[in-house]
Amino acid sequence: MRSLTGLAAIAGAASVYLYLLSTHLPPGPKQLQPGSQGEHEEVQEYRLKFPSDLDELRELAEMLKFYKRQHYTYVLLLFCSAYLYKQSFAIPGSSFLNMLAGAIFGPWEGLALACMLATTGSTFCFLLSSAFGKQYVVYLFPEKVALLQRKVEENRSSLFFFLLFLRFFPMTPNWFLNITCPVLNIPMPIFFFSVFIGLIPYNFICVRTGAILSEISSLDDIFSWGTLAQLLAIALVALVPGALIKHYSKGRLKVDGMDSNGISETDMKQERKRR
Template identity: 65%
Template sequence: MRSLFGLFVVVATASLYLYSLSLYLPAVPRRRALPTLNIVDIPCRLKFPSDLEELRELAELLQFYKAEHTGYVLLLFCSAYLYKQSFAIPGSSFLNILAGAIFGSYQGLLLACMLTTVGSTMCYLLSQAFGKRYIVNLFPDKVSMLQRKVEENQDCLFFFLLFLRFFPMTPNWFLNMSAPIVNIPITFFFGSVFIGLLPYNFICVQTGVMLSEVSSLDDLFSWERLVQLLAIACMALLPGALIRRFSQRRLKLDAQAQNGLITDKKVQ
C-alpha cells in the first residue's frame, strides 16, 4: 500500500509540474505571423497529439514559439517526453515525429534518443521502487517467461536485449517495467535502449522533418525525398539484419511472438 501511495505522489507531482509548465506560457513572439494560428486559442492547444492533424498544429505552434523562446520549447518538449516514457503512456512515436518537425534531423534524433533512454530508465527505476509486486501480479506469465529467457541468455544478455528492442516480442513499455524484476542490470538496460531504439527513433524523426517541409505530393516524390526515404529504409533494416544474424548463432530464443508473449516452440 505504501508503494502504491508513493507512486501516486510521484505521478501527481509530475502531472502538476507539466500542467503548470504548459499553463504559464511566455509572451507570444511577434517576429513573424502565422495566418493559420489563432493566438487567442494558444493555451488550450498545448496537449498531447492524438492524430496527424493535431500533430501538425502542435508542430506549427511550437515552431512559432521557438523563434524567440527556444529554451521554453525545449524544456516543455523534454518534460512532456519524459512524462510519457516514465509512466509508460502510449504515444511516444508522435513525440519523436514532433522532435523532427521542431528541431530538425540531427538535434531531433539526438533529443529523441536521449529522452527515450532517460525516460525508459526512469520507468525502470519507478518499477523497481514501487511496482514490482503489482507487475508480477498483473502479468505473471509474461514475467516468468521473460525471466527464463534472460537466464538462458546470461552469457550474451546485452545482445538479447538488443534483439528484443529490434524485434519486440514483448512491448517496450512492458520490458521497461519488468526489467528490474527479472534482474536486468541497469547499465545493460540503458545501453540496449539507446542503441536498440535508434533505428525506430531515426524513422520517426525523419518523418517529422518531412512533415514540416512537405507541402504537396510533388515535394514528397522529388529525388531528394526518394533518396531520403531510401536512407531511412537502410537505417531501419541494417541493424536488425545484423542482430538477427547474430541471434541465429548465439541467442537461445526458440520462441515466437504470440499476443505480446514470448512462447516456447519446440525444435523438430
C-alpha cells in the same frame, strides 16, 4: 499499499508540474482577424494537447516552431518534460513525440534529443518499477514475466545482445520491458545501453519522418527525388542494424517461441502445465 501511495505521489507531482508548464505559454503570434471595420491584428491563444493524428501533429509543430524562435528554452523544457513524463510512466505515444522532435528541432538535434530522452525516461521507468512496482508487475503479468525470466536465463551469457534483439524486434512492448527488467534482475548499465543503442533506428525513422512532414507542403513533394532518397536512406538505416542483430541471434540467442507480443500461445500452455 505504501508502494502505490509513493508512486501516486510522484505521478501526481509530475502531472501538476507538466500541467502548470503547459498552461503558462508565452504570448502567441498575431494573426489578422476579420472585424466590422476591416481586418485587425489580435493575439491568437493556443492550447496544447497531445496530437492524435498527423494533421494535429503538423499544427502543433508549427506552433512550437514559432515559440522556439523567440522562446527556445521554454520549448526545449516543455518538450523534454513531456517526453520524460510519458516514458517514466509507460504512456504510449513515443512515435508522435519523436516525429514532433524532428519537426521542431530538425533531424539531427531532434535525433539526439529523442535518443537521450528515451533512454533517460526508460531509466526513470526502470527505477520507479524497481522502487514501487515489482510485486504488482508480477501480480498483473505472472505468465509473461515467468516466461520472459526463462528467456533471460537462457540468454544470460549474451544478455546485452538479447535485450538489443528485443528492442530492434519488439516482440515485447518497450514499456513492458522497462517495467519488467527490474523484476528480471537486469543490471542497470546493461539496461541503459541496450535502450540507448536499441532504439536508435526507431528514433531515427520517426525523427526523420517528422522532419520530412514539416518540410512538405503538398502531396507532390512526397514524390520528389529528394524526398524519395531520404525515405530510402531511412529504410536502410532501419534494416541494416536489425539484419546484423538477427544474423547474430541465429547462432547465439535463444528466442524460439516468442511472437510479436513477446510470448507465444505454445509457451503459455506449457507454462500453465508446469504450474
